[in-house]
Amino acid sequence: MKNKYISEILNEYEKLRENAKLEQSKRIEEIYEKIPRIKDIDKEISQIGFRIATSVVSKDIDNIEEYINTQKEKITDLKIEKTELLSRYGYPIDYMEIKYKCKKCKDTGYINNKYCSCFRQKLINKYYQQSNLNEILRTENFDTFNFEYYSSRPYENEELSPRDNIERIYAYAVNYTKNFDKINESLFFYGSSGLGKTFLSNCIAKELLDKGKVVIYQTAANLMDIIRRCRFEENSNYNELNELLECDFLIIDDLGTEPVTPYSYSELFNIINTRILNKKKMLISTNFQLNDIIQNYPERITSRILGHFTLFKFYGEDIRIQKKFKK
Structure with a gap:
């Protein structure tokens, strides 16, 4: 790519x-x-x-x-x-x-057989276009992440308050991008909707894109559509599938929105397993809880997630609802 x-x-x-x-x-x-x-x-x-x-x-x-x-x-x-x-x-x-x-x-x-700064910028711009995140990352990045939506009060049976928890995840994400080339692990964000999983995923994407990494973002549903087109439609761009397998960082958002079929599960496993074997990092986010993942997905998928991803649970009050009330 x-x-x-x-x-x-x-x-x-x-x-x-x-x-x-x-x-x-x-x-x-x-x-x-x-x-x-x-x-x-x-x-x-x-x-x-x-x-x-x-x-x-x-x-x-x-x-x-x-x-x-x-x-x-x-x-x-x-x-x-x-x-x-x-x-x-x-x-x-x-x-x-x-x-x-x-x-x-x-x-x-x-310049002297090394990329000029203008070349590096052009390459980064290409990566931004490929990532499907070109516009949204102007507003969703580490600098604009707002901790005020996370309460400092104890939350249900969790050891950390939502604020302490998100600060821990945020710090880990910042360190992850800084040491991306040295770290061989993928990330798994899970928890109810409206808690900042996609926002923080975008923060990570922007930092990696600015470092010149090839990042691709797709929802799980779109991912299955791309794979289906590549496999079965005439005149399809098969390179799209190779890019999903070969990019430096693949973000699969909204796991659980893809079609519930044996075919989807098979292709999802192929993507995850191939990237693991090739030491290519990923970030998967879902609104499911871990028990839901274990109950709804085949064991060969859950074993890859539990065994090869660092898991982070998001919890607290829905940020979208908070914003709506403030307006």
């Missing part, structure tokens, strides 16, 4: 360079038409450069170093004259130069 994006970006850079050269040619033609002397200057500079190169190869001049210095002085004088002409006619002195979108890498994407 990453190689596909890199190839797309390199093609974009090639088009940028072609366009920059085309625009430069137009500006040069404009200047030559309005200030003919500059055309003569460019021709003279080119001829001097050719004479220098020829003299170096032929070695038919006694004091070659003095000759080259003299010719370079002529080039400098011509460039000064050109600059003065451009300024006199109201043009910027660099008007005839090629204009790259990124001056650092000159629209190649690389």
